[in-house]
Amino acid sequence: MVDDPYTFGQIAAANALSDVFAMGGKPVLALNIVCFPNCLDIQILKEILHGGADKVKEAKAVTAGGHSVEDDEPKYGLAVTGLVHPNDIxxxxxxxxxxxxxxxxxxxxxxxxxxxxxxxxxxxxxxxxxxxxxxxxxxxxxxxxxxxxxxxxxxxxxxxxxxxxxxxxxxxxxxxxxxxxxxxxxxxxxxxxxxxxxxxxxxxxxxxxxxxxxxxxxxxxxxxxxxxxxxxxxxxxxxxxxxxxxxxxxxxxxxxxxxxxxxxxxxxxxxxxxx
Amino acid sequence: MEKEVNNCGLACPQPVINTKKALDEINSGVVVSIVDNEVAKENVTRFVQNAGHQVDVKKSNDNYMITITKGEGQQVNKSKDNITITNTTQSNIVYLITTDALGQGSPDLGYTLMKSFFTAIKETAPAILIFMNTGVKLACKDYKTIEDLMELQEKGTEILACGTCLDYYKIRENLAVGKISNMFEIVNAMESGKVITVP
Missing domain, CATH: 3.90.650.10 (PurM-like C-terminal domain)
Structure with a gap:
């Protein structure tokens, strides 16, 4: 989709955080989900995660680790938890x-x-x-x-x-x-x-x-x-x-x-x- | 001579890109683009029609054979579904009009000259008129040039208005004659005939 890994990370994070905003909530916690091939330069993964982390920070939430799996193709997403008062959902x-x-x-x-x-x-x-x-x-x-x-x-x-x-x-x-x-x-x-x-x-x-x-x-x-x-x-x-x-x-x-x-x-x- | 492009197993937009490449390599002739799914069939057909080529789609087994005729081989006025040939005049002249007032100097004089320019070319009806920059205004409602342009369109002149320019001047909704076009199509149109620029 985009060639730049940092931008890719940003977009993935904005996408993942969006659901919480759409429900009237405030994101609190984000966990990275990463698939990455071991033949690819690890620097790329660093950039992707950096992009994601910056977006999470911009959303005033915290990235608290995550989970990585070796895979043929790089994939990145986030599981986001947010807070909203039951009356305001x-x-x-x-x-x-x-x-x-x-x-x-x-x-x-x-x-x-x-x-x-x-x-x-x-x-x-x-x-x-x-x-x-x-x-x-x-x-x-x-x-x-x-x-x-x-x-x-x-x-x-x-x-x-x-x-x-x-x-x-x-x-x-x-x-x-x-x-x-x-x-x-x-x-x-x-x-x-x-x-x-x-x-x-x-x-x-x-x-x-x-x-x-x-x-x-x-x-x-x-x-x-x-x-x-x-x-x-x-x-x-x-x-x-x-x-x-x-x-x-x-x-x-x-x-x-x-x-x-x-x-x-x-x-x-x-x-x-x-x- | 026919050129075959096999796009089976390829995901979008590759079939469109491959077909475009094959068409770019020839001045005129026939390209058969083979695709194996509905989406690629739709996208390739759409691309080809917008580029002004003749297209014919046949289903064979699980594939679609898209036969595209570019340039001279086109059978003009053959009425058949999904064939679009907008330019049906005898002329090969393409006018590129980049301003709404002809020549520099008094704008009022420029508008008058532009109006009489269209009246003058009505007889011969050029193949294509391309409107760019402030030129797009001439194809918009409230401009006196509309009537002549409509007559030209009826005579078979293809009229293209630059979409970026319409957006820039925020007059996309006002376009009264011709179709909204893009730089890619405009370049193709310019390469298709003898271009005369009206500055």
Whole structure:
């Protein structure tokens, strides 16, 4: 995905920490999980762990050791434990009809990663993807607690639509999403036109099937972006309309890229309608 | 002469890359790209269509045979599903338009000149018009050039607007004619004919 081991470590850690933030919690403890081949320079592993440890520190948590296994290919992840008061736990199951949906971080990292593999992504686009993938969701998490929101989920491998669908199912509602409002990393649409679509995006599309309905105006490429599996993606937040302004203002204050991307409706035939 | 690219067993984006390489090596001709999964079939087809080549997909056993015709061998106007040939004019002229006002000096004069430029090229209908930098504005709504551009498009001129430029000027939604393009496709378009730059 990325060649630089330090960056790779950072992204893996940001990804692992994200779940805790999405649930309204504060990460406390992180344990490394490492697979590494003995033929590879051990310096690389050092860099990966360094990247991971720095992100954990940035999240104000502690890396307390971990577990390593010899393997053919290097792999790195973290098991993260966090704290949250039982009354404050956020899940994806409390989105309410009338809520507004806010998405943090722009979409498209899966498509960019595919293009990076094919050496077809330009440096600016690749750098943007790396910037967002290694960004913690801590500030968005903190903002949600300050403002008070109804539901949240983090966007990862099942793509924006996949995780949105999970929220709709769990909350027993339908969602209306506005594709022209979704933030997308610059250059992603062009890469989609060139066929840089990861297999995961096709799987997500297939899995969701008729549950998602697109308006004719939504381009094929934009659909791909919405199905695109994200690495260390942002948060999808369901918030009551009166709290949208304070939420957006605070996110802006923290310099978190965010946009209002849709609304929650009472449950009807389709899980998700995209305009 | 046909060139075969076997992508069986390869994961994305490799099939697209291999197909692109094979197509880059020829000026015109046929490349048969063989893939063994739906994802690669979709991605290769998408890439080829966006690059403006003719494509035909056949399923044989567990594989897909994607036959791609580049350049002269293309059968123009053959109506068949999943074939896209946007440029159907006789001309091989590609105009690269990098500004919304023709020439330096008074912008107002520049706009007027640009408008009459499009009226003048309507007769011959060039193969491709590429709009870059402030040039993209000419293909956006509220610009007087739209009508001429629409006529050109109907006559078969392919109109490409640089996506990065539309984003830079925050007018992506305003594009009224032509398709949003990328540098890769634009370079291909420029290499496909005689390029005249309108500065």
């Amino acid at each position: 956020l899940t994806n199951a409390d989105a309410k009809p009338g809520d507004i949906l806010v998405l943090t971080k722009p979409l498209g990292t899966g498509i960019i990663n595919t293009a990076i593999k094919g050496e077809l992504a330009n440096t600016e686009t690749a750098d943007m993807a790396i910037k967002y993938m290694s960004q913690l969701n801590d500030k968005a998490g903190k903002t949600m607690k300050q403002v008070g929101v109804n539901a949240c989920t983090d966007i990862t491998g099942f793509g924006f639509l996949g995780h949105a669908a999970e929220m709709a199912k769990a909350s027993n509602v339908s969602l209306e999403l506005w594709s022209n409002k979704c933030p997308v990393i610059e250059g992603v649409i062009e890469l989609a036109q060139m066929g840089m679509i990861p297999a995961g995006a096709y799987n997500n599309r297939k899995y969701l099937g008729a549950g998602v309905v697109f308006d004719d105006a939504v381009s094929r490429e934009m659909q791909d972006v919405m199905y695109d599996p994200q690495t260390s993606g942002g948060l999808l937040i369901s918030v009551s309309p009166d709290k949208v302004d304070p939420l957006m203002k605070r996110l802006e204050g923290y310099q978190v890229t965010a946009a209002v991307v849709g609304c929650v409706k009472s449950k009807h035939e389709q899980l998700i309608e995209v305009r």
